[in-house]
Amino acid sequence: MSAWEELLGMLTDPLMQRALVAALLVGLAAPVIGTYLVQRKLSLLGDGIGHVALTGVALGWLVGNVMGLVPDDALAIPGAVVAALAGAVAIELVRERGRTSGDVALALLFYGGIAGGVLLISVAGGTNANLMGYLFGSISTVTSTDLGLTVVLSVLVLVVGVGLRTALFAVSHDEEFARAAGLPVRALNIAIAVIAALTVTVAMRVVGLLLVSALMIVPVAIAQLTTSSFRRTMATAMVIGVVVCTVGLSVTYWQDVPPGATIVVLAIGLYAVVSLGAAVRTRLRREHRDPHPQVPDDVELARRLT
Amino acid sequence: MPLTPVIAASGVRVTLGGSTILWDVDLTVGQSEVVALLGANGSGKSTLVRAVVGAVPLDRGRVELFGSPLGPQVPWERVGYVPQRVSAGGGVPATACEVVVSGTLHGRRVLPPRGARARARAALEQVGLGDRVDQPVREMSGGQQQRVLIARALVRRPDLLLLDEPVAGVDVASQRTFADVLTDLVDHGTTVLVVLHELGALAPLVQRAVVLRHGSVVHDGAPPAPAPEHAGPDHVHLHPHDGDEAGPAEAPGLSTTLGWER
Numbered sequence: 071m072s073a074w075e076e077l078l079g080m081l082t083d084p085l086m087q088r089a090l091v092a093a094l095l096v097g098l099a100a101p102v103i104g105t106y107l108v109q110r111k112l113s114l115l116g117d118g119i120g121h122v123a124l125t126g127v128a129l130g131w132l133v134g135n136v137m138g139l140v141p142d143d144a145l146a147i148p149g150a151v152v153a154a155l156a157g158a159v160a161i162e163l164v165r166e167r168g169r170t171s172g173d174v175a176l177a178l179l180f181y182g183g184i185a186g187g188v189l190l191i192s193v194a195g196g197t198n199a200n201l202m203g204y205l206f207g208s209i210s211t212v213t214s215t216d217l218g219l220t221v222v223l224s225v226l227v228l229v230v231g232v233g234l235r236t237a238l239f240a241v242s243h244d245e246e247f248a249r250a251a252g253l254p255v256r257a258l259n260i261a262i263a264v265i266a267a268l269t270v271t272v273a274m275r276v277v278g279l280l281l282v283s284a285l286m287i288v289p290v291a292i293a294q295l296t297t298s299s300f301r302r303t304m305a306t307a308m309v310i311g312v313v314v315c316t317v318g319l320s321v322t323y324w325q326d327v328p329p330g331a332t333i334v335v336l337a338i339g340l341y342a343v344v345s346l347g348a349a350v351r352t353r354l355r356r357e358h359r360d361p362h363p364q365v366p367d368d369v370e371l372a373r374r375l376t
Numbered sequence: 377m378p379l380t381p382v383i384a385a386s387g388v389r390v391t392l393g394g395s396t397i398l399w400d401v402d403l404t405v406g407q408s409e410v411v412a413l414l415g416a417n418g419s420g421k422s423t424l425v426r427a428v429v430g431a432v433p434l435d436r437g438r439v440e441l442f443g444s445p446l447g448p449q450v451p452w453e454r455v456g457y458v459p460q461r462v463s464a465g466g467g468v469p470a471t472a473c474e475v476v477v478s479g480t481l482h483g484r485r486v487l488p489p490r491g492a493r494a495r496a497r498a499a500l501e502q503v504g505l506g507d508r509v510d511q512p513v514r515e516m517s518g519g520q521q522q523r524v525l526i527a528r529a530l531v532r533r534p535d536l537l538l539l540d541e542p543v544a545g546v547d548v549a550s551q552r553t554f555a556d557v558l559t560d561l562v563d564h565g566t567t568v569l570v571v572l573h574e575l576g577a578l579a580p581l582v583q584r585a586v587v588l589r590h591g592s593v594v595h596d597g598a599p600p601a602p603a604p605e606h607a608g609p610d611h612v613h614l615h616p617h618d619g620d621e622a623g624p625a626e627a628p629g630l631s632t633t634l635g636w637e638r
Contacts, residue, residue: 105468108467108468109467109468110467111467233487234486234487236477236478236480236481236486236487236488236492237481237486237487239470239474239478240478240481242467243467243470243475243478244459244478246426246431246459247457247459247478247479247528248478248481249429249430249431250426250429250430250431250455250457250459250538251452251455251457251479251481251482251483252430252447252448252450252452252455252482252483253481253482253483253486254484254486258486290468294468294469297469298469298471298510298511298512298515299469299470299471299474299510299512300468300469300470300471300474301474303468303469304468
């Protein structure tokens, strides 16, 4: 078969079609929220939410079991959404009260989330193996219902994250100024927390809860190596997100490798290449460029030194 | 003076991190007044300005801007606040224009108005940075970053401007531009409350001075003469920027003014 036919084969496979659409949306949405998180130096927030979402998955499973639903993980994703939202808002409220305790609160969420998930899933009569699909992603099992939910949530993330970008930038860039401008700072902060939580649950099926944060942060890290404005950083990160997600997923059509890990390794590899390129470019430019700002002297010099 | 003052603060008490920074401070600023807020490092000047704009919570007391208590009723588009320069490191790069455009938002307006970029460009030109609109802020000098923050406050054409140490650690060219901009605004009737370490180049503009000491007002009236050891024309100040007024604890040699006489 020619490469073209191979590609056509992949694109006409319904399973692959659904997976590709999900990957595309996640690649587009995750870097949007990631840009705000990097801006406010909360790169690990996604991880915190992801761990809490695991408890939500197990809780949904438990509730589904009790209600006798078939399949028994029918409520896993709604459970994850609820837990992620609650966790994200809780983290935001803790952060607002005092910056010093936010770090510890995040750590507590990490461990509490994982331990709670493992404990609850055993109570529900499941095994840790049941959790693996959520921890590391299971894009090949995306159903039409899952896809519908992914589309709705991604659109919500994109509309809020891109539509309100000036306000979200203002509050992430200088919270004190935003407060002094009378902006609804708490509402905007909670909006960021909520879209972070939604992104985590959307990305959960593609890369898994343990790697969700990578999809938010790594494209932004790559983008800001080459850009000089906030807007362009976000746009570039979205393009990178889409490319690594779809390419990484396509690889798994031919090679039997886990998609989530492939996507993340691909992104990290791209980061290494781009940062190497950026370093070379800086070195080449260094000879021509004076890093000091062009400002007149503060003192009168009798003789100008040149 | 009209009946409603622009700023009316009464009995303002602020506690940050367990220590009381402001003890029942009263401050009234009338329309078109230019008031300097003076005092040593750690006397609570910055905290008072931050309390007036609602950036720190009040323990007690009341603040009204343009006759409205702090909150959604305040006409925020008439208030421009210039915080002390924040270190621009980390995070995602942002251009001067993007930072200034964020100043067009206020109160319930969470989407930038039509023509926000053009207004941001005009505000940057006003502070002499018209040629650096698309330059990342982190690549600018301290004085230029300070001017970007001033442009961010000016972009909404405020009637009240609150500035926190706008010339501390700023190069001479930026100080000169700043004094010119401020003179122009004052001529057009803008009310100004400015935190200063010493009156310096702004002395001709300042009509009234409020002096804080240990969180209380100790003087409210004509601008006082500088303390003798600060009076010399050759006196040079080095201001530690971060950690200024972070708390009442005074690290010897750090938060006191470092000066040398020749």
